[in-house]
Amino acid sequence: MTSFRTLSIRASGLLALSLFLILMVGLGGLGLYANQQGREAFDVMRDEHVGQFRLLNLAQTRVFRSRVEMDRAARLTRVPSFDRPGPVIASAETLLSEAREAFEAFMAIDVGEAQADNKATLERHFRSLVSTGLELQLMLLKEGDLGAYDSGQARLTSMSQAFVDSVEAFSTLALEQEEGLAAGFRHLADSMNLALAAALTLALVLAMAMALTVRRYLLVPLKQLLEHFEAMAQGRLERRLPDMGSSEVGQLYRGVESLRRALVKNIRGIRETSDDLRHNAERMLDDGRELATRTQRQASALEQTVASLEQLTATVAQTVQHLGDANRLAGDVGKRASKGSEGVAAVAAAMDEIQRHADQVQAMVKLIDDIAFQTNLLALNASVEAARAGEHGRGFAVVAAEVRGLAARSAEAAGEIRSLTGASSKSVADGARQSRAADLSIQGIAAAVGQLGGRIAELEQAAGEQHQGLDQIHRAMAEIDAVTQRNAQMVERSREEAERLTGTALALGQSSAHMQLSDEDDDTCIGEMTVRTQRSWWRGLQAWRERRQARRLTQGVSA
Template identity: 25%
Template sequence: MENATKFCVTFIIYLFKEGPVCKMKKTGQQKKTEKSRSLGSRLSMLLGIVGLLILCSLSVPIVTMGSKSVKANLNKNMEDLLDITNEKTGRVFTQVQTLADSMMESISFVWDQNDAVGGAPANPWRINKFNDGNREVQEITPMQNTTFRSRILNQEIPASRYNAEVVMMNAMYSTLKSNPYVTGVGYFFEPGVLIPGVTDYAPYLTVKSAETRDIINYPYSYYKDKGYYKTAKETQKTTITSLYHDDENPEYSLITVCTPIIVNGEFKGVVNIEINLSAFDILAREDSRFPSLFTSVMDDQGNFLYSSREDLREKTLNDALDEKDVPELLSKMQEDKPFHVVLQNKSGQSRRLYFAPTQLDGTTLWSLMSISSNEYLRVTKRLITVSTIIVLCGVVLLTLITNLLIRSSLKPLQMMAKVGNQVADGNLNVEIQYKRQDEIGTIAQAFSKVMQQIKSIMQDLNEKLSSVSHGNFRVDLSDESLYKGDYRPLLLSLRDITTDLSNTMEEIKRSASEVNSGAEQVSNGAQSLSQGSTEQASSIEELSATMSEISDKIKSTAEQSLEANKLSLSSVEAVELSNQKMEEMSMAMKEITEKSNEIGKIIKTIDDIAFQTNILSLNAAIEAARAGAAGKGFAVVADEVGNLAQKSAKAAQNTSDLIEETIDAVSRGAKITEETAASMDLVKTKAEGITNIISKISDASEDEARGIVQLSSGLDQISSVVQSNTATAEQSAAASEELSGQANVLQDLVSKFQLKNEEKKEL
């Protein structure tokens, strides 16, 4: 239904955008072409479009029901094919599971026997014999103690384990020989569960080694961390590996079915059965109707275990589909229910995918069938195509038949069109020959009446306009018998024309008289204007000379202002230089003051030294007095030292007084310097003010000079205008005389017309 509806909607849109319906909406030149198309063609086209819409509206439900039916049958067909594929997949894995169960059951007896090495083999069976219709127990003599040596291990083992070995080896061999798609089989045990104390016990037999009777015994370390073994051990459910290649035969693609051996809830080991991918060749299906159809088997994680398309083997759903669609797909697979979806593969091709689950000892496998959406919808598209062709053929046939019928019915209108063209060309004497009294006959009679009415009106208008053309605006326009309905504006317009022309001529006549009198006044005024303009020109020349003198004086003033401005700027620079020197002198006095202070500190130090020296000389004199005659010479020295100390102290005091006086003088000089600097700053400020005033005077002088120049230029222009006015006044006087002559001629011409107002005046 979706495709059928889409087709019909698309076709209708085509009709209204690109097809005939669109042509009725075109403008400009296309509208002209549309208008020139015959009525028969337009009616046929419209009926064809209506027929097409009706057939489309009827076809949509039919095609929709057909599409639904076809899709339902296709879906049922695909689901049936998927069921068959799923059944075959289940059959393969069920057979493998049966083999694994058989191999496990074949050694189930060993778990209940606990015989020791070298002991007598136990016989768990009781034998009955049938004698004369009666069943009797057969007495069996037990075996003596016997030593059995393992065929796999290089050691002695209990009899029950020896029997288990024989059973396992025979089971592996028979499984390989009786099942061609099985490429390897083996028992992998936990350490010590089959034979106490034995850690590595995992006999394995392949197709190739079965021919030479070579059994491989894998160590526990080889398989204990393998994913299939760990998963089977943890979940205690059958595990299926991903696709891999055989080491001995790389061309073989294999999967392994790992079935756990559970005894009383305890994990003992696994039975491994390797399956060649050829076991699934029974799933390969070729259908000439659907070349793109292929089947696959995958686990619940989206890993392909088998696919009839070789490029998908050993791949995942992420490799086949857009990665953003895979999580939702895996989520649906967790529901363990059949479903189908429509997705795009990596190549962007739309495909329909059908999924169905298969259970294998708690493990879910999925059968997948995929088909191209284009192939799936091919039958539906074919149905739509056939329906479309039938609809289009019906529309074309309906349009052709309708066109023939309409053309034959509308043929008389062609004759009417020819008559109309002749009337349009001005031929009102043509005859219409149509005798039937139908709608076209009524049109023909009305056409004849119209031509007769037009002919009468044309004759009447010709007579009236002929009178008007000869200057008679008094023609009689009161008869309205011919001018009825929409013809009446012709007579009214003619009345308006004659009235307007009569009034216009009368106005022209009156205006000519006024122009004549006005021309004389203009001539007199022009002569007066010419004389006044001559006097204005003389005055303007004198004013121009005066303005030139003023301009020269203003220019001189501006130049002197510029010189004064330059001198003022020079004085400002000199004041600035004096300020700088005063600042330098002030700095020098500050340095003198600082140095004098330092000298004062030195003199104070000398004074302190003299004071100390004097004290020392006193102490020396005291000590010399104590020494008596021995210290007499030392006393003389002490006196001299004391005298020198007193002289040094006095000299230091005098020097200190001089320095203080110097500092006072320097301070007074610094103060005078600061006052002088302040005065210089004031002079600088005043000089700058004078400079600004002179600059403004200079700028104003320049502006005045420019204004005088512009004023002089304006006076020159006024002089030119006055001269032009003088010439114009002279020309106006001449033109006025010419205008007066033409007005007289115009009055003579207008007097020849017969005006309506003049008729009233005469009456």
Template identity: 35%
Template sequence: MLGIESSLPSASRASKRRSSKSFRPSLKSASGLKISTMLMICMAFFLVLIVAVGGLAAYFLQQSGDALRTINRQDQRAMQILQLNNNMMEARVSLMSAARFYQEAGIDNDANMLQSADNLVIMANQKLDEVRKAFADIRANMPTEPELRRLAMGLVASYQAYLDDGIEPMVQALETRDYSTFYFVSEGFGVLRAATFQFRIEELSKFYNDQTDVLLEQTELQTRVANIVIAVALLLGLAIIVAMRLILGRAALKPLREAGMHFDYIANGDLTKKITYRSANEVGVLYDSMRRMQQSLQSIVLTVRQGVDEIASGSSQIFAGNTDLSSRTEQQAAALQETAASLEELASTVRQNADNAGQADQLAHNAAKVARQGGESVGAVVNTMNQISARSGQVADIVNVIDGIAFQTNILALNAAVEAARAGEQGKGFAVVAGEVRSLAQRSAQAAKEIKGLIEASQNEVQTGTQQVASAGDIIQEVVRAVNSVTTLMSEISSASQEQTAGIEQINTAVAQMDAVVQQNASLVEEAAAAAGSLQSQSETLAEAVSQFKVQEGDVIDMSERDYDRLR
């Protein structure tokens, strides 16, 4: 059985507010702080505010929970007290109903009614047992609070008096069927003690109800205080937000808008606007970076302008040089074409000379062969003259032979002269020799005739003729050697002519290749000239684009290294 305990919270606890003066830097001094520092301060304020509001909310929720639990316990105790009153009333009513049933059962001798009366008595005793157990628990757990203890003790005393003077005498009278005593006690002490018990019950119930009302009022007060605290916190948060808006508006938003304007100026090509913002926060770093960007752009624009001028001048020179080079290349190509034509004619002439040299070489070989034959004939003449000298008796025959040899020699000389004439300049020496041979042949013939007429008288002259024939043989040998030299020379001339023909053909091929390369160079020079013209046009376009930038050195911000290091 739940007992009555004193767990009521104290009366409303006044919430203590500590009024502390908050340090509010001026907007001018606050704008010098770093934005991250301002955000950290703002977050710290909001964190403290959230923790404070959360703590107060937790405290008020705890108090409200305690009050609700106390109200619940008070309601349970009030219900228990009312249940005790109901049990006592039911027990008394059951006893009175049982007395009436016993009386009627005795008159009518009705067993069912008698059984009903017994059941009512049993039920009354059960209710009384529950009441006795409840009051035993109340006695064992008597509250310590004076007022509640006084009321509880008064209830216990009225219960005991009601039980001793009313209920138990009624039960005893009913058991003995003493109906007069039963009704006397019921209508006398029973009514009086029941009224007193009822009064004590109502008094204690009223105490519990009053405490419940007090707790409800305290809960409502705490709720109102919590609402006020939350409203104050919201107002404080709103004030912080407004203050941060003003501070950030001065420290960040306005400078950022101005920075946007400067970026627009730079985007439009105006690099002459001054940047005069000085601060050690992140916006100051932004302005310092913007200043450096402006200076870098100025330097870049000036450098580009200078480079564009140099490119324009260089491209003009390149264009003029390429044009001149193109003209010279065309002239060189034309000269190479003429050279190729001349080399082709020279190659044709050299090939013809080579052919002529081959023919001359063949003629020289033939002349050498004829000369060798002439040498052999002269040898035969020498032998014949020796035989004439030895056999003077056969002079006539020998003269005939000499005459025939002279005739053949004359023919050979004529042939040699013809071949020498065909050999041209190279055969002049051979023609002289051939003329001499012809002259000798003629003289030999003349001598033979003279010998034929004077042979008998000119034996000594035969010996002289023999010597002359020997001398002619030596000359013929010299002619053979000269013809062999001419043959060798003509072979070398033919070989050299062939080599010259091959070399000229190679030179002709190289000149043709040079002509193709020169043609390609001419095409490349024309392309280079076109590229130089395009470069000149692009440099003019770039110069026009760069000319849109207004460059003028002005005052720009210059943060100190100490302020810049503070942001690192």
């Protein structure tokens, strides 16, 4: 029994694993042997018997079909019909050739010594049937000797029967060999089943032995260790653990014993330092309250500053909006002045064009006046010539007088046109001068409006920059306000954490007060907590609970 306590779990597992491995290797070897034997038997049946039967059946079928085709060709030769005997004879010859090829493939397969005599007999009967019987009959058909063909039918029937008997003898022996292989495989399978049953029985015995060993030397000590852990969880640290040897379980017991001693030492240290932690937490709580008051005052001042900045920013934004409206109005006035200047310039250009056309009319009127003068001279000359002609030129004189009258009226009309165009040219010149003066005035107005728009744009830009600066200041103040609010929240959380830390320190001292320690583990004579220390812890815990309840009531009223 002591050897199991000193034996490690690894060595025990390796031993059990080795036994199971040996058992599995044995079973695997038997399985491989049985599998190999079965595969060999299957290969023999597949390669030799199945292949031989297939080729032999193919040769036999082709032989009989060749004989049937020969008989059909003989009938076609005796009784003429639409079918020709030549293709039927060729088909019989092809079938006979295929029968030879199949039989040669069959002969190439090794059948063993047991089938050697049957194979030789089968070969002799096949070659006799094909060479002596069928080929001779085929030759007689080709020559058309139907009498000799009919006389050879009886001999061919006896050869066919001998071939069929040899095939049956070969098949019977092959089936007996297959039955022998199957019987051997069944015997091997029965042996394998017995070996498997024995191996399973041995494995069951080993498993039961391992289960008992594991329960006695592993599960029971672990259960005891679990009970010890439960006692430690309940605060009972006074019980020592026994020595369980050098195995992993024994090492685990020694480790848990070391853990128990360390817990005893740490709990005593916690009892010593928890009082200092409580006092420090109370001081942190007082400092947090004072800091929270100051932070709230700072947050209130920042809120007032942010409100003033918001009002100033809104005023500057309104100013920027008004300047933008004025700038847009100035731009509209400048655009309209520019359009008016363009219209006046167009009027001046039209006046110049009218003046140019009036000058052209003056030139044309002068030309008409010259033409009228020349016409008048020509009419005068015509009248003189008509007077010289006497009675024959009287009609021509009348025409010349009419022409002179028309020339005079043309000269008068040209004079009136000249006077009218002169007055029109003077009016056009006056209008052009006035248009140029108006254009200059409108351009001056547009320039002044442009300068005014530029000044307004500069004012708008300056006001916008001022608004941006105020906005940035407002955002900065808002961020400062947010940071202050977060600081206030952090201070509040710090105060709450200080309160929780105080409660934690009290609860820590209270939780360690119920721990039961052994005097044998006290090497420094620290001992357990005194009655005075316990009373101090209880008073501190009750005061912390009262403060926390009062704070919750205050928060509920403010909400």
